[in-house]
Amino acid sequence: MNTNETPILEVKELGIDFGGLTAVNDLDLAIYNKEIVGLIGPNGAGKTTVFNLLTKVYKPTRGTIFFDGKDTAGKTVVDINKAGIARTFQNIRLFNNLTVLDNVKTAYHNNIRYSPVEAVFRLPGYYAKEREIEGKSRELLEIMELGDFADVTAGNLPYGAQRRLEIARAMATEPKLLLLDEPAAGMNPQETDDLMRMIRFVRDHFEIAVLLIEHDMQLVMGICERIYVLNYGMLLAQGLPAEIQANPEVIKAYLGD
Amino acid sequence: MKNSKGIFGYLLDSRHRSRTISYTMVIAAYIILEVLLHSGSLSNLFQGLLVPATCYLVAAIGLNLNVGVSGELNLGQAGFMAVGAFSGVCVSGLLAGTLPAIPRLILAIIVGMLLTAGVGFLIGIPVLKLQGDYLAIVTLAFGQIVMNLIMNLYVAFDSTGIKVSFVESRFDLEPGGKFLINGPMGATGTERIATFTAGTILVLFALVVVYNLIYSRNGRAIMAARDNRIAAESIGINIANTKMMAFVISAALAGAAGALYGLNYSTMVASKFDYNTSILILVYVVLGGLGNINGTLISTVVLFLLPQLLRGLQDYRMLIYAVILIVIMLVTNNNVLKTKMGSLRRKKA
Numbered sequence: 001m002n003t004n005e006t007p008i009l010e011v012k013e014l015g016i017d018f019g020g021l022t023a024v025n026d027l028d029l030a031i032y033n034k035e036i037v038g039l040i041g042p043n044g045a046g047k048t049t050v051f052n053l054l055t056k057v058y059k060p061t062r063g064t065i066f067f068d069g070k071d072t073a074g075k076t077v078v079d080i081n082k083a084g085i086a087r088t089f090q091n092i093r094l095f096n097n098l099t100v101l102d103n104v105k106t107a108y109h110n111n112i113r114y115s116p117v118e119a120v121f122r123l124p125g126y127y128a129k130e131r132e133i134e135g136k137s138r139e140l141l142e143i144m145e146l147g148d149f150a151d152v153t154a155g156n157l158p159y160g161a162q163r164r165l166e167i168a169r170a171m172a173t174e175p176k177l178l179l180l181d182e183p184a185a186g187m188n189p190q191e192t193d194d195l196m197r198m199i200r201f202v203r204d205h206f207e208i209a210v211l212l213i214e215h216d217m218q219l220v221m222g223i224c225e226r227i228y229v230l231n232y233g234m235l236l237a238q239g240l241p242a243e244i245q246a247n248p249e250v251i252k253a254y255l256g257d
Numbered sequence: 258m259k260n261s262k263g264i265f266g267y268l269l270d271s272r273h274r275s276r277t278i279s280y281t282m283v284i285a286a287y288i289i290l291e292v293l294l295h296s297g298s299l300s301n302l303f304q305g306l307l308v309p310a311t312c313y314l315v316a317a318i319g320l321n322l323n324v325g326v327s328g329e330l331n332l333g334q335a336g337f338m339a340v341g342a343f344s345g346v347c348v349s350g351l352l353a354g355t356l357p358a359i360p361r362l363i364l365a366i367i368v369g370m371l372l373t374a375g376v377g378f379l380i381g382i383p384v385l386k387l388q389g390d391y392l393a394i395v396t397l398a399f400g401q402i403v404m405n406l407i408m409n410l411y412v413a414f415d416s417t418g419i420k421v422s423f424v425e426s427r428f429d430l431e432p433g434g435k436f437l438i439n440g441p442m443g444a445t446g447t448e449r450i451a452t453f454t455a456g457t458i459l460v461l462f463a464l465v466v467v468y469n470l471i472y473s474r475n476g477r478a479i480m481a482a483r484d485n486r487i488a489a490e491s492i493g494i495n496i497a498n499t500k501m502m503a504f505v506i507s508a509a510l511a512g513a514a515g516a517l518y519g520l521n522y523s524t525m526v527a528s529k530f531d532y533n534t535s536i537l538i539l540v541y542v543v544l545g546g547l548g549n550i551n552g553t554l555i556s557t558v559v560l561f562l563l564p565q566l567l568r569g570l571q572d573y574r575m576l577i578y579a580v581i582l583i584v585i586m587l588v589t590n591n592n593v594l595k596t597k598m599g600s601l602r603r604k605k606a
Contacts, residue, residue: 055491081493093488095481106477107492116502119473120466126473133474173492 006069007032008209009054009085009177014063015233016053023049024233027063031177036203036210038224038241042253046233047213048090051179055087056080068176082110086175088166090182090213096155100146100165103154104137107172112136137172143205144168144198160191164198171202178202180212184219192216196223221245229253276468278551280461286558287457294453302565310561311456312338312518317541317557318463318550319510324539325547326471327503328483329385333396335534336403337508338515339527340376341369343407345516346444346525350437351414358450366459366516373512377505385500388486392504400535407527412438443526444519451521459517463510467550470506479503544585556585 011029015022024046031037039047052058054065056077065072067083075083095103112133118125141147144164149157154165163183170178183199184192196219203210214220220227220241227244229237231253237244244250290307293299316334323331345365352361384395411422415434422428438444470476478499481489486496519525541560545552563581567574588594 057487077490078493078495081491087491089488089491093485093491095484095488097484098477098480102477102480105474106481106489106494109474109478110493112474114474116470116473116475119475120469122469129474169488169492 005032007066008068009211010066011054012064012066014050014053014060014065016049016058016061022233024053025062027230027233027235029228031209031211033176033209034203034207036199036212036223036225038220038227039211039213039230040215040220040227040244041230041236045230047230048181049233050230051087051181051213054080054179055085081173081175084174084176085179086170086173086177087179088163088170088181088183090185092159092162092166094154094157094162094165094169096153098154099151100141100154100157101134101137101150103165104140104168104172105133107169108133108136111172111174140168140171143171143201145194160187160195163187164195167198167202171206174206175208177209177211180210180214182213182215184214184216187216189218192219195219199223272472275549275551276464279464279468279554282551282554283457283460283464287453290453302568306562306565307453308451308456308521309518310558311453311460312514312521313538313541313561314460314554314557315456315463315514315517316511316538317545317553318460318467319507319514320538321542321545321548321550321553322467322470322503322510323507324542325549325553326467326476326483327479327500327507329500329504330390330393331396331504331507332393332532332535332539333398333400333403334507334511334538335530335532336396336400337373337377337511338518338534339400339403339407339530340373341366341512341515342519342525342530343410343438343444343515343527344372344512345369346447346519347412347437348516349448349450349520350435350444351419353448358448359455362450362452362455362517362520365520366455366513369516369519370509370513373515374505374509376512377508378501381501381504385504386497397532397535400530400532404527404530407438407443408441410438411436411440441526443524445524447520447523447525449521449523451517456517459513463513464550466506466510470502475499475502540582544582 007030009029009031011027014027015025017023027050039050041047049058053060056072056075056079067085070083072080072083095106098106112129114125114129117123138147138150141150144167146161146164146168149161154162157165163185167180167183180199184195187195199210200223202208212224224241227239227241228235229244229250236253237247237250239247290299294304316338320331320334323329345368348365348368349361352364356364380395380399384392409423411425411428413420413428413430413434413436415431417431420428436445478489478494479502481494482496482499490496541557542553544560545554545556564574564578567577570577
């Protein structure tokens with residue numbers, strides 16, 4: 001972390017209430033370019049709610065979110081993706097009836113464009129752009145080690161591969177910040193190791209920042225450069241992995257008194 | 258994507274196989290029927306069914322884009338056909354003296370298509386922003402409203418211009434003036450300029466449009482919005498816009514089909530395009546398989562011809578039709594059969 005730099009994502013005093021329930025309150029976050037940051041906390045701490053706030057699935061009750069130097073107030077889910085935040089989902093959300101390759105191709109929707117007229121009448125622009133989309137999509141599939149699955153229907157993929165496909169699809173929107181919601185859930189230790197390597201590669205290769213929610217401490221401590229700990233919707237602690245591991249407050253939140 | 262295998266390799270490539278089959282089926286059917294037509298071995302009844310069959314094919318292909326590919330239920334496809342039919346009849350009637358039949362037919366189809374697309378767009382604006390079955394409700398109402406409007410619409414023209422009214426059935430027409438749409442009596446005295454060749458070309462056009470759209474950036478977006486709305490939004494796809502595209506193109510194809518249909522009969526009443534016709538087209542699409550264009554082609558032809566061919570059985574006609582529908586539903590929804598078909602398909606690929 002270089003504190004002289006302006007953060008790519010800067011969250012100040014963020015909060016949301018659902019009726020009388022305060023799900024997230026007074027949250028400050030800052031994520032810098034090319035960082036891998038972890039967001040951890042016990043079940044129900046509000047981690048996924050934070051993702052939904054960052055991507056505008058929920059409108060914040062309080063606080064501000066600045067992304068890439070701009071206030072995101074009033075933006076929609078679609079706008080946020082166009083601005084450069086991509087995400088994966090805790091409960092996998094793929095386009096189950098499309099092939100693996102088409103899932104990734106779909107995500108180039110806004111970055112490689114041609115008009116419906118070019119598509120319907122197969123004008124030269126269509127072929128050039130489709131070749132570009134296909135090339136880039138296959139490249140992402142190779143990075144996420146899904147090359148062999150390109151023509152498989154996404155709904156038929158093994159669980160671990162579905163999680164990797166979600167990351168490939170998110171990367172196809174060419175984001176500056178990638179939000180991963182429990183990317184290693186349901187993976188065995190070997191798959192988790194491979195996933196860590198892939199996440200690091202994606203960060204280095206595409207020079208993006210990554211914010212990830214994860215319960216697998218092997219992964220969190222292995223690749224996160226900084227960690228935020230959330231408990232009851234509030235920030236409990238933040239710091240380097242070693243600091244977090246030694247923090248008595250954090251241990252208490254996870255294990256109880 | 259062009260590849261080294263040449264045109265035949267391209268056509269037989271697994272990604273293009275379904276469209277190759279579609280084009281082949283349509284062209285083969287056209288050639289066979291044309292030969293039979295010229296050798297005089299088609300009955301009058303059958304000859305009269307050729308153009309309507311192509312109209313229903315076009316409307317059904319369009320509806321499959323809306324219901325199968327985009328996943329929105331549309332119960333008003335006949336209403337869109339009506340818009341196309343009566344606007345097409347008016348265009349053809351107005352230009353009867355000035356243009357020969359073929360360009361007039363093309364113009365009528367284009368006008369019918371564009372007008373219907375415009376109407377579809379207007380209906381889509383409020384509805385497609387909502388989630389759920391609102392489109393079904395609104396299109397159902399739309400179909401009924403259009404039918405009733407046209408049944409009370411009077412359009413006439415003479416040397417002084419075009420006269421349109423919803424109440425006035427007696428215009429003071431100059432000599433040579435003519436009614437294009439005459440309220441409940443519908444369009445009368447229409448010159449029959451629709452041909453089987455034009456119908457076949459329209460079917461091929463509909464296939465090209467729908468297939469090219471499906472295998473494109475926009476088609477992927479439409480299917481993504483169908484499969485998972487939240488995920489589609491998260492990758493920057495505007496759901497309302499993509500659903501609108503599918504809906505408008507579906508309506509436009511129904512409009513084109515309607516224009517051709519209207520110009521195939523000298524008399525056409527609006528009640529022809531009622532709720533039953535919408536459901537009929539939906540049945541073609543659902544039984545053919547949602548999103549499956551070849552299925553739509555086959556089921557439309559079979560289910561359209563069936564009641565006509567059963568005509569000799571008179572009273573039992575609709576009974577047999579209903580039994581066949583039920584059998585098709587049972588067979589196509591049979592899991593054992595589906596798995597067998599699936600494994601066959603995988604072996605081939």
